[in-house]
Amino acid sequence: MKQLRVVQIGASGHYEYALPTIKKYGFDLAAIAPGDVTEDLTGALKKIGKIGYAPKVYDDWRRMLDETSPDIAVINPYMAYNAEMSAYALSHGIHVFCEKPVATTFADLNMLKNAYDDINKENDVKFCGMFGIMYAPHFETALRCVSSGEIGNVRLVNAQKSYRLGTREMFYSSRELLGGTIPWVAIHAIDWIYRICDFKFKAVTAVHSTEANGGNGDLEATAIMLFEGENGTAASVSADYLRPSAAPTHDDDRIRIVGEKGILEVRGGQVYLISQNGERTLENTPPKYELFEEFAMSVCGEGECRVTAKETFDTTYIALVARQSADSGRKIGIDI
Amino acid sequence: MKQLRVVQIGASGHYEYALPTIKKYGFDLAAIAPGDVTEDLTGALKKIGKIGYAPKVYDDWRRMLDETSPDIAVINPYMAYNAEMSAYALSHGIHVFCEKPVATTFADLNMLKNAYDDINKENDVKFCGMFGIMYAPHFETALRCVSSGEIGNVRLVNAQKSYRLGTREMFYSSRELLGGTIPWVAIHAIDWIYRICDFKFKAVTAVHSTEANGGNGDLEATAIMLFEGENGTAASVSADYLRPSAAPTHDDDRIRIVGEKGILEVRGGQVYLISQNGERTLENTPPKYELFEEFAMSVCGEGECRVTAKETFDTTYIALVARQSADSGRKIGIDI
Numbered sequence: 185m186k187q188l189r190v191v192q193i194g195a196s197g198h199y200e201y202a203l204p205t206i207k208k209y210g211f212d213l214a215a216i217a218p219g220d221v222t223e224d225l226t227g228a229l230k231k232i233g234k235i236g237y238a239p240k241v242y243d244d245w246r247r248m249l250d251e252t253s254p255d256i257a258v259i260n261p262y263m264a265y266n267a268e269m270s271a272y273a274l275s276h277g278i279h280v281f282c283e284k285p286v287a288t289t290f291a292d293l294n295m296l297k298n299a300y301d302d303i304n305k306e307n308d309v310k311f312c313g314m315f316g317i318m319y320a321p322h323f324e325t326a327l328r329c330v331s332s333g334e335i336g337n338v339r340l341v342n343a344q345k346s347y348r349l350g351t352r353e354m355f356y357s358s359r360e361l362l363g364g365t366i367p368w369v370a371i372h373a374i375d376w377i378y379r380i381c382d383f384k385f386k387a388v389t390a391v392h393s394t395e396a397n398g399g400n401g402d403l404e405a406t407a408i409m410l411f412e413g414e415n416g417t418a419a420s421v422s423a424d425y426l427r428p429s430a431a432p433t434h435d436d437d438r439i440r441i442v443g444e445k446g447i448l449e450v451r452g453g454q455v456y457l458i459s460q461n462g463e464r465t466l467e468n469t470p471p472k473y474e475l476f477e478e479f480a481m482s483v484c485g486e487g488e489c490r491v492t493a494k495e496t497f498d499t500t501y502i503a504l505v506a507r508q509s510a511d512s513g514r515k516i517g518i519d520i
Numbered sequence: 521m522k523q524l525r526v527v528q529i530g531a532s533g534h535y536e537y538a539l540p541t542i543k544k545y546g547f548d549l550a551a552i553a554p555g556d557v558t559e560d561l562t563g564a565l566k567k568i569g570k571i572g573y574a575p576k577v578y579d580d581w582r583r584m585l586d587e588t589s590p591d592i593a594v595i596n597p598y599m600a601y602n603a604e605m606s607a608y609a610l611s612h613g614i615h616v617f618c619e620k621p622v623a624t625t626f627a628d629l630n631m632l633k634n635a636y637d638d639i640n641k642e643n644d645v646k647f648c649g650m651f652g653i654m655y656a657p658h659f660e661t662a663l664r665c666v667s668s669g670e671i672g673n674v675r676l677v678n679a680q681k682s683y684r685l686g687t688r689e690m691f692y693s694s695r696e697l698l699g700g701t702i703p704w705v706a707i708h709a710i711d712w713i714y715r716i717c718d719f720k721f722k723a724v725t726a727v728h729s730t731e732a733n734g735g736n737g738d739l740e741a742t743a744i745m746l747f748e749g750e751n752g753t754a755a756s757v758s759a760d761y762l763r764p765s766a767a768p769t770h771d772d773d774r775i776r777i778v779g780e781k782g783i784l785e786v787r788g789g790q791v792y793l794i795s796q797n798g799e800r801t802l803e804n805t806p807p808k809y810e811l812f813e814e815f816a817m818s819v820c821g822e823g824e825c826r827v828t829a830k831e832t833f834d835t836t837y838i839a840l841v842a843r844q845s846a847d848s849g850r851k852i853g854i855d856i
Contacts, residue, residue: 339732340742342758344678344776346783389725389851393752396675396780406676406778408754410746416729418744420756422678426778430798440680442742442762444732447682462766515725515851 185209186484191254193245193269194219194261195228196355197283201316202258205477207235215252217242219261219269222354245269254278255483260314262361263368267292270311271299279310279483281476284371285500286313288363293504297497312479312489313496315375317437319475321468325455326439326448327380329466334459335443338381341419343373346436349398349405349425357401364507365404366392370423371503376439377411377419378499384414385502385518390510396426409506411518421506521545522820527590529581529605530555530597531564532691533619537652538594541813543571551588553578555597555605558690581605590614591819596650598697599704603628606647607635615646615819617812620707621836622649624699629840633833648815648825649832651711653773655811657804661791662775662784663716665802670795671779674717677755679709682772685734685741685761693737700843701740702728706759707839712775713747713755714835715826720750721838721854726846732762745842747854757842 189212192199196219206213213232216239218225225241232239242248249257249272257273259266260283267287270280274296287293303309317323330338347369355361362368377383392407405426411419427436440449446459455466473481475491482489498520509516525548528535532555542549549568552575554561561577568575578584585593585608593609595602596619603623606616610632623629639645653659666674683705691697698704713719728743741762747755763772776785782795791802809817811827818825834856845852 337732339729339762340744340758340760342678342680342744342756346778389746391746391748391752391754393675393754395752396673406752406754408676408678408746408756410725410727410744410756412727416727416731416742418727418729418742420678420744420746420758422676422756422776424676424778426675426780426783428782428794428796430796431783431794432799440758442682442760444762446764447762447767458764458767460764460766463768 185481185486187211188255188480188483189214189252190256190258191248191252192216192239192258194223194259195225196223196262197260198314198316199228199258199260200231201314202281202476203232203235205474205480213237213239214254215240215242215248217245217248219245219265223261246272249273249276249278256281256480259283262355263363264288264361267296271296274299274303274309274311277303277307277309281312281479282314284313284315285363285367285503286496287500288367290504293497293500300493310479310483310489311493311496312491315372315491316475317372318375318379319471321470322450322453322455323376324471325466325468326450329448329455329457330380330441334446335441335448336445338383338441338443339417340442341377341381341383342440343376343419343421344436344438345369345373345423346427347425348427348429348431348434350429352400352403356403359402365423366390366407366409366507366510367503370407370409370421370506371499373421373423373439374502375499378495380439381441383417383419385411385520386414387412387515387517388506388509389515390506392510407510521817521822523547524591524816524819525550525588526592526594527584527588528552528575528594530559530595531561532559532598533596534650534652535564535594535596536567537650538617538812539568539571541810541816549573549575550590551576551578551584553581553584555581555601559597582608585609585612585614592617592816595619598691599699600624600697603632607632610635610639610645610647613639613643613645617648617815618650620649620651621699621703621839622832623836624703626840629833629836636829646815646819646825647829647832648827651708651827652811653708654711654715655807657806658786658789658791659712660807661802661804662786665784665791665793666716666777670782671777671784672781674719674777674779675753676778677713677717677719678776679712679755679757680772680774681705681709681759682763683761684763684765684767684770686765688736688739692739695738701759702726702743702745702843702846703836703839706743706745706757706842707835709757709759709775710838711835714831717777719753719755721747721856722750723748723851723853724842724845725851726842728846743846
């Protein structure tokens with residue numbers, strides 16, 4: 185692969201998705217800038233140092249982008265800044281690997297989509313959200329199985345995100361900076377339903393609550409969403425931060441997909457399939473490439489990144505509509 | 521316990537809940553009548569014969585009740601007839617053990633509640649719905665654990681009913697006779713949430729669909745309900761008939777209860793608890809008495825049946841509101 189120059193803005197999300205590929209191909213991780221004056225890069229610089237890089241540290245992310253002219257910007261500041269920074273980078277012809285949600289308001293999402301569409305009228309500038317969980321072997325295995333048609337048409341889905349709350353940085357307490365638990369956490373489950381099930385989202389009714397959030401301000405500790413799809417299909421997403429600290433793992437990611445011909449379930453990192461041949465555990469097979477590797481290859485014209493800009497925009501939009509439903513107490517249509 | 525006289529109307533539900541107690545205490549199972557001319561009692565008479573009874577068979581359930589003056593009527597015809605028959609029996613001073621849903625329309629439910637209230641102004645006539653799954657050791661164990669306060673206040677619940685479709689009798693194809701999948705199947709999960717979690721149901725949004733129902737007419741093969749409770753609590757119920765015939769068991773009953781201090785889960789007949797002490801499997805402890813045994817004892821003035829008339833009416837009402845939401849596509853308030 186071509187030697188790409190990469191820069192990083194912020195360190196409040198999953199920039200670590202990019203590190204193995206950067207190291208593997210010897211990319212130039214040229215520079216890093218905080219997304220905000222309050223954002224501490226110490227931990228990130230230590231992790232980056234461990235793979236042998238010492239990027240130049242800028243105060244100003246715009247100046248960094250302008251001066252370094254990178255191929256790719258890895259963007260993960262406080263979530264509220266994702267859209268503005270991504271739009272700026274895209275408009276300057278820089279490919280963007282951005283934390284989800286890529287926008288925390290509908291206005292920002294539209295602004296970002298317009299920036300993406302505008303630059304791509306005469307250029308080919310890539311955009312990808314950090315939906316890295318989809319690349320875990322169990323979700324990859326689920327994707328392959330459902331895509332193969334083994335469970336038939338999907339009729340019903342139940343997905344779950346459950347996290348330990350732990351000690352959260354201050355910006356988690358701020359709806360304005362984080363965007364909320366539905367766009368930050370539940371969006372992964374929305375993405376599984378979108379990608380694995382090819383679910384056609386038509387409407388959502390959601391509930392969320394800041395009760396029992398351990399003093400984390402605006403942070404919703406619990407949420408449930410009911411999504412209505414085409415032709416009577418339905419999907420539920422449950423998300424919570426109430427997984428006890430003594431639980432064996434940080435997260436408890438699950439999806440149960442009920443098809444006309446079988447039921448597939450991801451639970452505890454395993455994939456269980458019940459079909460007309462009985463019940464069995466599928467062998468987990470990892471994807472050929474990691475998410476950022478696939479993205480970098482697509483930037484070099486070597487294949488396509490499976491997380492597309494459209495998927496990134498769509499799932500962000502769906503999450504924002506779900507949050508709006510929970511905020512307003514109303515069922516709201518989803519128009520993709 | 522006093523020697524009770526019991527009669528049975530219909531055999532389309534869970535009359536078998538009553539048989540072990542009838543045999544154990546040597547009750548007089550005096551008579552049986554079909555709930556409808558199309559209802560076949562052959563299988564029921566065989567099962568009843570196996571425990572040593574040969575009840576007199578009536579054509580007319582009213583005449584049977586009038587002539588035999590039983591202590592208890594076990595009522596499980598096609599579900600649409602539950603309310604009328606129960607109201608008749610209650611009005612004649614007969615204690616009623618009735619299949620759920622105890623009514624399939626709001627009008628019938630109100631009529632039944634009025635009959636119950638009227639007779640109980642000057643009498644003590646008992647009424648109990650067949651919520652027997654609550655008496656399975658794993659649900660009893662979950663009830664005890666949550667009631668003990670071990671997981672703290674409940675903030676979020678995910679419940680599941682999944683059944684093999686198999687070959688269904690004709691009345692399953694009829695909304696008018698069955699009442700639908702939400703009142704017939706999902707009502708169990710509603711009852712768990714009501715009883716185990718003491719959830720205060722305030723509103724519901726639901727989806728159901730007859731797609732993929734294997735040619736069973738009106739029968740909904742899939743449904744999801746989102747219930748909103750007090751103080752930002754939420755509960756989801758998923759119900760389906762798409763469990764493959766080759767699955768290891770007929771049903772896949774689950775509930776996951778997320779509290780402020782821990783998470784309890786019933787799955788595969790086991791109860792898993794994650795608390796501040798880590799994760800462990802609870803020892804399943806059966807209830808002291810079976811449901812019908814507890815009911816018969818309450819009829820004899822020996823203790824209380826934990827499934828109350830109020831619980832039976834409330835859960836039926838909640839299921840009917842959920843069905844109405846699914847039929848109408850609207851979020852609907854629940855006023856208990």
